[in-house]
Amino acid sequence: MPASTTAARPHPLAAAARLVMLALVAVLTLFATRELAQLWWIALLAVAGLPALLAPQHRVIAPLSRVAEVVVLGLAASHVAAVALVGGSIHGLGASAVLPYLAVPVTVTALRRRFREGAALLAVAAAALLVSGVLTEVDGERQITQPGYLAVCVQWLILAVLGLYAAHTLHRVMQARGDGKPQPYAEATRLLTQLRTVARQLPGATLDPGGISEHLLEELRNVAPGDRAAVLSASGGGRLVVLAQVGVDRVDWETTLDADSAIADAWASQQPQTAGRSQARSHPGGDVSALIVPLVAGVRTVGLVVLEADAAHAYPSPVVSRVTALTGPAALRLEAALLFDEVRSLATNEERQRLAREIHDGVAQELVMVGYGIDNALATVYEDADETAEALRTLRGEVTRVITELRLSLFELRSEVDRHGGLAAAIAEYARTVGASAGLRVHLSLDESTARLPAATEAELLRIAQEAVTNARKHAGASNLWVTCEVDPPYAQIEVSDDGQGIADQRPDGRYGLAIMAERAERIRGRLEIRPRRPSGTTVAVVLGTSPRRDNVRGSAAAEGE
Numbered sequence: 001m002p003a004s005t006t007a008a009r010p011h012p013l014a015a016a017a018r019l020v021m022l023a024l025v026a027v028l029t030l031f032a033t034r035e036l037a038q039l040w041w042i043a044l045l046a047v048a049g050l051p052a053l054l055a056p057q058h059r060v061i062a063p064l065s066r067v068a069e070v071v072v073l074g075l076a077a078s079h080v081a082a083v084a085l086v087g088g089s090i091h092g093l094g095a096s097a098v099l100p101y102l103a104v105p106v107t108v109t110a111l112r113r114r115f116r117e118g119a120a121l122l123a124v125a126a127a128a129l130l131v132s133g134v135l136t137e138v139d140g141e142r143q144i145t146q147p148g149y150l151a152v153c154v155q156w157l158i159l160a161v162l163g164l165y166a167a168h169t170l171h172r173v174m175q176a177r178g179d180g181k182p183q184p185y186a187e188a189t190r191l192l193t194q195l196r197t198v199a200r201q202l203p204g205a206t207l208d209p210g211g212i213s214e215h216l217l218e219e220l221r222n223v224a225p226g227d228r229a230a231v232l233s234a235s236g237g238g239r240l241v242v243l244a245q246v247g248v249d250r251v252d253w254e255t256t257l258d259a260d261s262a263i264a265d266a267w268a269s270q271q272p273q274t275a276g277r278s279q280a281r282s283h284p285g286g287d288v289s290a291l292i293v294p295l296v297a298g299v300r301t302v303g304l305v306v307l308e309a310d311a312a313h314a315y316p317s318p319v320v321s322r323v324t325a326l327t328g329p330a331a332l333r334l335e336a337a338l339l340f341d342e343v344r345s346l347a348t349n350e351e352r353q354r355l356a357r358e359i360h361d362g363v364a365q366e367l368v369m370v371g372y373g374i375d376n377a378l379a380t381v382y383e384d385a386d387e388t389a390e391a392l393r394t395l396r397g398e399v400t401r402v403i404t405e406l407r408l409s410l411f412e413l414r415s416e417v418d419r420h421g422g423l424a425a426a427i428a429e430y431a432r433t434v435g436a437s438a439g440l441r442v443h444l445s446l447d448e449s450t451a452r453l454p455a456a457t458e459a460e461l462l463r464i465a466q467e468a469v470t471n472a473r474k475h476a477g478a479s480n481l482w483v484t485c486e487v488d489p490p491y492a493q494i495e496v497s498d499d500g501q502g503i504a505d506q507r508p509d510g511r512y513g514l515a516i517m518a519e520r521a522e523r524i525r526g527r528l529e530i531r532p533r534r535p536s537g538t539t540v541a542v543v544l545g546t547s548p549r550r551d552n553v554r555g556s557a558a559a560e561g562e
Contacts, residue, residue: 015053021104022046028097032084041076045101048072052108063117066105070121073101074128077153078136078143093148095129099156106160110167118164122157129153207340209233209454210490210525213244216305216330221246223322224291225314226307228280231295232263233303233338235452242489243303243454251280253306255451263304266292270301272324274315279306289314293323295331302335341456371399404437417458424448424485426458427465427494431483438473440481448487453544460520461494461542464528467517468496468540476500478537491545492526499537517542 052065077095084094109118133144213231228247232240240255262275275290295303424446435442478500521528526544
């Protein structure tokens with residue numbers, strides 16, 4: 001009811017326009033007829049238009065009111081013309097005193113984009129003017145036979161038709177522009193601006209999928225029993241990733257959507273599923289109740305909530321209802337966070353590619369040309385200028401070194417975590433490539449679960465590992481490099497050690513590089529550890545989550561390269 005009342009409230013500009021036009025035709029009518037009695041037509045026009053003014057959105061009252069306006073207008077034009085004193089021998093020109101009001105109902109229909117109604121109103125107005133002209137007599141003749149009356153009526157009807165046609169054409173042009181493909185960057189700017197505004201208004205100003213998932217699990221602990229719980233989300237390739245989990249022991253959740261499990265059923269059906277067995281790939285057995293609730297935003301499944309209790313029949317219908325009451329709003333929050341994460345990842349990847357192209361096409365090409373110039377200078381030294389030649393050789397070696405550095409930088413920028421290869425493979429490839437170029441003996445220890453971390457988390461861990469390897473190559477003066485990668489979602493630990501100078505000795509690597517690694521670790525809610533290695537060197541480690549179960553045996557790969 002309050003919404004309807006607000007919608008029915010007359011618009012101030014519409015009311016003012018009607019009052020101004022009524023006052024105008026009233027003055028013109030009084031001037032043309034010199035009779036106050038003729039003003040009753042103006043009062044009748046005001047009464048006819050009052051419902052359309054008070055209920056502009058009503059589907060029946062507003063159109064009928066406008067029809068009544070044009071009918072009254074047609075009758076008034078004929079009668080006012082009959083008693084008008086203007087026009088001299090050309091009778092009927094007095095109709096021009098009333099017909100300007102025709103602009104009111106026609107303009108209203110044009111503004112409301114009801115062009116068919118406007119055309120119908122003009123047809124009704126023409127019929128009313130014709131019928132009224134036939135019924136009204138002036139000096140024994142029908143008003144319709146007066147040339148002045150016909151001229152004025154046709155004039156105002158043509159003006160109204162042209163105005164309505166112009167409004168309709170303008171609307172079609174604007175609609176065609178709106179329906180066309182938007183400029184991609186202009187549209188992206190508009191959407192990102194809206195995203196920034198919305199993000200700042202969110203509780204806690206956060207769009208972190210992990211933080212939102214942890215908050216949801218905390219809420220669910222208050223409404224449903226559970227010894228273990230997790231929030232899972234899709235990562236591509238028909239697998240799920242663990243965004244957050246709670247419980248005394250870590251759980252090796254089933255993350256394959258094509259497996260025969262309640263998790264796969266809940267994802268496919270978008271309906272809550274209960275089961276009498278655990279959704280973990282390894283479970284000691286005993287009484288277990290599992291509840292899997294899909295997180296559905298609109299028509300899309302964005303994740304799953306898995307609750308497990310070590311008791312039979314722990315999730316009856318009332319408990320399921322309480323859980324779904326919380327997961328409904330959480331699904332929308334999680335979708336927004338995942339979309340924001342994806343947008344940020346795309347923007348970051350695009351920026352890295354842009355920087356790679358600029359370095360390759362700019363500084364790298366220029367340094368290559370400098371190297372060619374030095375080669376030419378060496379080839380043209382005919383005099384015994386050993387000292388000059390040695391200086392040029394030194395400079396040539398320096399240029400070669402810079403070019404090598406640039407190529408490694410390009411490789412770092414273009415390195416990504418492959419969806420099928422995994423984080424460990426990406427780190428191993430980078431360490432081998434850098435070690436081969438720097439003459440380092442690289443020792444790799446890789447232990448990665450089949451489950452995957454979120455894509456944004458994997459990308460940040462890869463960048464941290466790259467920065468640690470780069471610092472060791474550039475500043476440590478090391479002979480060996482040890483890289484350890486252990487991934488068991490949501491746990492992960494990346495460790496890079498060297499046998500060069502200790503960081504306290506002091507390698508000028510970089511407080512800037514260390515600060516960047518610390519920021520990246522904080523962004524994914526991890527912790528960065530920098531400690532000396534015995535007997536020499538430095539160890540840089542980033543740890544995410546809690547330590548995994550040590551009894552979970554997986555295959556590991558170890559490789560060495562020079």
